[in-house]
Amino acid sequence: MPDYRAIEDAGVTMLSLLEDRMGRDPGDPESPEKPITDAQIALVSPGEVTETTRGNEDPIRLSLYLYRVEPSEGLANQPTRQIDATTVRDAPLALDCYYLLTAYPGEGTQDPSTNRHQQHRVLGRAMQVLRDEAVIREGDLSGTLRSPLHVSPVAQPMAEVLDIWNTFEDRPYQPSVAYLVSPVEIDPAEDREVDRVLERQTHYRVRDHVAERAAENGSGDDGDGDD
Secondary structure, eight states: OOOOTHHHHHHHHHHHHHHOSSSSSOOOSSOOSSSOOOGGGGSGGGGOOOOHHHSSSSSSOEEEEEEEEEEEEGGGTTOEEEETEEEEEEOEEEEEEEEEEEEEEOSSSSSHHHHHHHHHHHHHHHHHHHHSSSSSSSGOOOOOSOOOEEEEEEEHHHHHHHHHHSSTOOOOOOOOEEEEEEEEEEOSOOOOOOOOOOOOOOOOOOOOEEEEEEEHHHTTTOOOOOO
16 A cells, blocks of 8 residues: 555655666667666656766766656545445545656766767666556556656646756756656545445435325415305
8 A cells, every 4th residue: 555655665666766777778789788877767856866876987968857746636536435334545645756867977987978978868767667657557657656647748847847947056067857656645544434324214304295286275265255
C-alpha cells in the first residue's frame, strides 16, 4: 500500500530505471558499452552539481531533479472503497511529479567540442530510455508503489526552465528536459470506521382517491339550496 514515502519511491524508481537502461544503444553496435556509470547518475538538483562533484572520479553526468509536486486533477474525486461492512478506505492522494532531467559535459578529453558531444549523447540516450519506458509497471517500481507510473516529456516554456535555473547561483545553464511522472499515489494512513446499517424502514402513504374527489366536489358546491 503506497504510503507517505511514495514521492521518494517515485524518484528512486526513475533513478533505477536510468541506471539499468543507460547501456549501449541496441541499434548502434559501435556505441560505448556504457556511456556513463551508475555513479554518474544522481537524484540531485543542478545547483548541487558543483565543481567539486564534477571533479570526482565519477563526475555527475546526468541529474534528475524534482522541482514541482501538485495534485493530479484528473484523479481528484475518486470514490471511497468498501473494505468490509464497517470499514471504508478513502481514495489515495494522487500527485503529479515534475522532474528536470539535465546532462553535463564529459571530461574525458581536453577538447570542449568532444565533451559537448558526449553531453548531448547522454541526454539523447536518457530521453530514449524514458520514451521506451513511458509506462513503468509493478516489476520496475520501487518501495511501496503499486500503480503504474506514466512518464511523459513536458513542453516547458524556456522562460520557466530559466526561472528554475536562476535559483541555482553561479550555475551555467545545461541542456535540460522536463518530465511529468504520474500518478504518484499516497494512501491514507488509516481506514475509516462507518456505522453499519442494521435496519431500514420504508414508509408508504396510501392515498384515498375516492375520498379526495368527494372532498373536491364538496368544496366546489356554492351552498345554494331550495327555498
